[in-house]
Amino acid sequence: MSDVKALFGLIDKKNKRRLIGAVICCVLSVLCGILPYLGVWGIVTCFLNERTENLFQYVCLIAAAIILKHLLFGTGTKISHKVAYQTLGETRKKLFRKIARLPMGYVKTTASGQVKTIIMDNMEQLETFYAHNIPEIISGLAVPLCMEILLAILDIRVAGIMLIPVVLFILVGILMIIVQMKKMDEFNQAFADVSVKTVEYVNGMKELKIFAADESTYGRLSESIRTYSTVVTEWFQSCLKYVAFNHADLNSNLVFLFPLAGLMYLSGSVTAASYIMYLFMGLAMLIPLETVSNNFDYIGMNASVAKKIDEILKLDEMADTTSKAELSDHTIVFEHVTFSYGEGQPVLKDVSFTVPDGKVTALVGVSGSGKSTAASLICRFWDITEGQICLGGVPLNQIPLSDLMSQISFVTQNTFLFKKSIRENIMMGNPEATEEEMMQAAKDAVCHDFIMRLPKGYDTVIDKETKLSGGEKQRITLARAILKNAPVVILDEATAYIDADNEDLLQKALAKLSEEKTVLVIAHRLSSIKEADSIVVLEQGEVIDCGTHDELINRCSPYRDMWAAFEKSDQWKMGGVNA
Known part of the structure; x- marks a missing residue:
């Protein structure tokens, strides 16, 4: 449950209130989607009783319900998407700020592909969960609950029969989530490992070509892909029996409700109109649970992602x-x-x-x-x-x-320049420096002349509009250090x-810098x-x-x-x- 708690812990209080509003809109939307069934029941009742004075009202009810359903669904979806994007944006900012405060040991020992997977790929899964899965799951469960209460008022026997598939559905769904979450860490680790090995493979493409590498050279990547495939297969197989049971359970009203309601009608304990209404409610009651069933997979998957994010956010920072x-x-x-x-x-x-x-x-x-x-x-x-x-x-x-x-100005043998203009890269040494000071630093680092030969000079974007040699990049980093003047x-x-x-x-430039x-x-x-x-x-x-x-x-x-x-x-x- 701590994983699920972490999943909701990423949402701040303001967005939690908004998400509750989105859920309410979605619940009302689903309820409006059920009203047409009642409208159809009313129309059938009118024909059975050969009284058509209320026919127009039932038609209007169906039309209004359909319109309200889409309006409420659109409003709820708009709110939930706003919550999702704001939560993801703030969480990504928190992660970037956190990583910046962590010891370099974390950055050095954690593969860049793994960090990218968590911050970008896994976070996108959370967008779907917050924007779609939460409203749909809660509203999908709320509707059968409301209809159970209504059925209990109308006929406790029908309510009891219809409660059986709902309870079984919820229990089996919880069991499936527990099974999923046991394997989810292994699933995410396998996925992250494939990402890391893929980045390594792409970055080493030049060496692979130089040494005419054959298929055996790609062993680590191939092995990680095979492992991922095995883990995913086992994960789906572990959930298959629960999914199959729930799909069968959602059609169980054909086994329980229809015969019971038919016997009640034949015995004269319910009218023909009530019999038809129970049939419609039986059909409508379990429809929202189909959506819930389709969204169950995402709970365990996203809870595991939230746990990884929460673990990073709780890492010990450098004491300041x-x-x-x-x-x-x-x-x-x-x-x-x-x-x-x-x-x-x-x-x-x-x-x-x-x-x-x-x-x-x-x-x-x-x-x-x-x-x-x-x-x-x-x-x-x-x-x-x-x-x-x-x-x-x-x-x-x-x-x-x-x-x-x-x-401190720190210049290493491993140069790193951002994919920004040369001017922006140098100015990182001192954002308050003037254009003349920036150019003088470039001249001191012996890079002004080759920069001016570039098509856009200092406005040239590195690694996009030009490819610089290792020595040229080294001189730009030195210019940055000179401008910092630490x-x-x-x-x-x-x-x-x-x-x-x-x-x-x-x-000579280094002597001047020193x-x-x-x-x-x-x-x-x-x-x-x-x-x-x-x-x-x-x-x-x-x-x-x-x-x-x-x-x-x-x-x-x-x-x-x-x-x-x-x-x-x-x-x-x-x-x-x-x-």
Whole structure:
């Protein structure tokens, strides 16, 4: 039941009141749909009694009922759709805001296809449920209840007979929902897995073509599709007997009511007119339950979706503070920091080092030594397991996240640009900047010239109106960082994709960006950090030495080995001939 509670918990109070109004309209619409049966009964009664003075009234009743039925149904549907779209819109906003506040661990460990499935595909299922299923289910159940009360007043015997299929229908329907909900998590997981594998397959299409992949290469996707097919088949089979029973149950009035009413008529306990009315009511009473039966599947399906959404909304956010922090300067200090991703082995172990204010500090080490992790912790993409990181003498968790990020420009090797204009992408660094400041940042990042060669210049939409190279995208992200002009700059392989022609210009731009700023640099090209004020050497998540290039060359053998390997690789030529 907690899943069903979550389903209705997504609707706010205002929209719950609107949804009640929509349900009332739909109930009245269904009742109006039954009135024509009574009108027909009245007309038949007139003919049986050979009295036609009320015939016109019954005809008017039928016409008015049909008109009111459609008016009320249209009004109820309009209201329920408004509730559905507003609820979905607000829920999507809540999910986006929530994900933005979660640790980067959630984003890193949750496949983008799975997040997309929940926010887009699964949410669309909820639209159908709120807009159609809820009004139709409630109104479909309300009508037989009202008619049962009417039959109980007219003839308790008929009411008792007609109550049997209604009660059986409700009980079997509840059992079907319980069975569905037991398998729904497995169903949704299989569906999400297919989405994830499909996204992976499409993104890797270039590699598949390059390596002439055969059908066996698509094994993971094929397996996920087979699993999904199996789960869906088992899910439908588990519900099949309940669906079959309910369809038979809804036609049981042919077995119970008609013979009983006929015997009552033959015995003289009811009139011919009453007999006909009972037949019409028996037919009309169970018709709304057909709609309910068709909508039962959606309850378990959407309750499972709502549960997933509710679980995300209840995830622990990064702890934040509203208290303003006074920074003495922009020195970064790691004090005995230990960090691990989840329950795994620590990536950083008792790490301590200082990035002095206004100085350039480099982190070096082989792949997997924890360099990028250490840089990410400064931005509080994750919270550390043990120890403390301070900025300007203040622990990071005592600085509001928005204030912390305003102090840092972070440029990584993995560039990301939004599908907006180049101008909008650069201006994200400082939305208040002028056009001249934005262009100057682009010039400093050595990207102004190639931008001006594009058909629409700075108004060119990335990846829609043009395809940029990796180096061009890298320079645009650097322009964004330059425009931000934050006092702390973190460069994680920021020049990884820069071509040789522009490397010298870009190094000058980076030097300008770093003037009078606290800079942390991560680079595999050791020549680019040779002049750093301090170099921190990491090995297997631990700091093994710290000093200038000359000091480390003399006393740190791991650094000396890395430098020798770099010089050797820098001299390598195609064919293995050294320069």
